[in-house]
Amino acid sequence: MSKFNFIRNLRLKRNLSENWGKFKQQFEIYLEASGDNVKSVNTRVAIFFNFAREDAVEIYNNFDFAEADNGKKLDKVIEKFENYCNPRENVNFERHQFWQSTRDVTETIDHFVTRRSKVKSCVFKEGSEDMIRDCFIFNMRGHGVKERLLREDELTLVQAINMARAAETSNQQIHKMDNYSVGSSVDNIRQSKHKSSFAKADATRQWKNLIHCKYCCGGSHVT
Template structure:
């Protein structure tokens, strides 16, 4: 007979929550069953006699669980058989399922476009529990490879051969992490380029700064800003431009003062008209 545990030692362990009979009873039972068995092992009560373990079960399962137990058609010996009692609870909470439907849900599960891989993995592992596959790990591996939204990694895994479940999980996780890191880097580079272009560009203004064809210098596109305005060209004897930018070739002219300071149609000014050509030819 197993030695009894003192109350002080027993209080060191968390007692499982009562069985919740509302909502998803099947899922609630799996949670309770796992927590209860962990509690038995942690406290050392798993070595107790069957009758005591059944009593501990009924003590923590709650009133709704006791009502379910009382409806079991069991003999006295069967009521004191711990494994038998646990099996009865499982059959009650997890009625026979449509395996074909469960496998349909499993086979058609695909990773959504924006779904994280770990979310997809968790759901696949949940769905496989109801499919009654003999080799669950292989089934999960196949669904992860065939259902992933990462077609590049999918192709590599298939080409490389029969990878096990852990290898497939690692490859798909690393591929997702790599894509996330690459997206962060690319996003940073794009932002830097936009900032750089903006910082190096000149603001667009109505009065743009251009190189003037009359003085050869850069200034705003305003007549009054041109230093050559009113100046006489020493090359052609015309006004309003410098000799350094003069376009006359082999020509000597007499300027008509009445035509000085005329402006062309685009808002710029030009030299006075040539009244008389003394010699030379215009090309």
């Protein structure tokens, strides 16, 4: 086992469904990479709990299996954890959450799309891509981008995302260019002030060094 990355233990408190999904995926990857997927059922179950750790074992001990031997079968154990970590959702509530969610001020286009793409719990029978597209457009912060998206006929989700990404990238580049221009202007002003101060100081020094010459009709010379 030492030559493979260890799997983070199964966290069973916050974001239970998400944590279980990540753990299961990493566990399956480990079995395949290590070759342990061909080992005996008992060994694979033992490996599962070795990574899942104490809390998972405690929950496992409270599972009721239809047959006693099922508790020693990896697929049955995983099925029990699937049901435990993914309880039946309230579809109406999940759909309400989907439509009420808004894009955060600092949230990127890609992050918002990823978050909105998780609509399995909403159980939309069809047209889920159109719903994600509509939610995406409704939550677009820039009025210019939103107006452009609304003008497009038969706009797909992919097209809307690409257009929004392009606008986001352009805004970031313009912001950097503006910051560079402001910084350059400030540097120029500072240099100009420095040169002006230096010129004044030099003129003052020359004035102080002037002496009255009694041999040149009252003229003055720099010493």
